[in-house]
Amino acid sequence: MRADARKNRDHLLAVAGTAIAEQGVDVALRDIARRADVGLATLLRHFPTREALLDALLRTGFDELTAQACALETSSTPGDALVSWLRDAVAWTTRYRGATALMAAAIQDTESALHASCVALRAAGARLLTRAQAADVARNDIDGADLFALVAMLAWLGDQPALAPRADRLFDVVSGAVLQSTTTP
Incomplete structure (x- = not known):
């Protein structure tokens, strides 16, 4: 995995961890993407x-x-x-x-x-x-x-x-x- 892709993936995981800690495992993927300041498609590219x-x-x-x-x-x-x-x-x-x-x-x-x-x-x-x-x-x-x-x-x-x-x-x-x-x- 390229360094920038790894960095983006790690950022998404960090943001998802915070969102799940606050809202639970059913938090909307769109909300996670928004918090990470990426589009939903970017999130889904890393995590389908x-x-x-x-x-x-x-x-x-x-x-x-x-x-x-x-x-x-x-x-x-x-x-x-x-x-x-x-x-x-x-x-x-x-x-x-x-x-x-x-x-x-x-x-x-x-x-x-x-x-x-x-x-x-x-x-x-x-x-x-x-x-x-x-x-x-x-x-x-x-x-x-x-x-x-x-x-x-x-x-x-x-x-x-x-x-x-x-x-x-x-x-x-x-x-x-x-x-x-x-x-x-």
């Missing part, structure tokens, strides 16, 4: 469908969270790594209103453009969870699919205006429950 735009935007974040999980595996204690990643995954997902439903659908739909990134994200979280379980700092009765569902649940909670004020406290409750060791004293 809404799903293509959302895929590019969300995949970048999923890939960053996956890479972060890999880094945390070697730089933090198992419990700290798991909670840090979980907090960042929830915060990132909450930033893009409506992304939770897309993630939940994409993990099940092998034809979705987001499927591979969601599977990689779930696997990254599962590795952190398994590591914490092996260190006996996380409960053993949950798995990576449960952790992925918890990310979606906590992000959904933060996406609801009436419930958002409780999101941080409930994150602490849930992460505390995940980190509860199953060893009896």
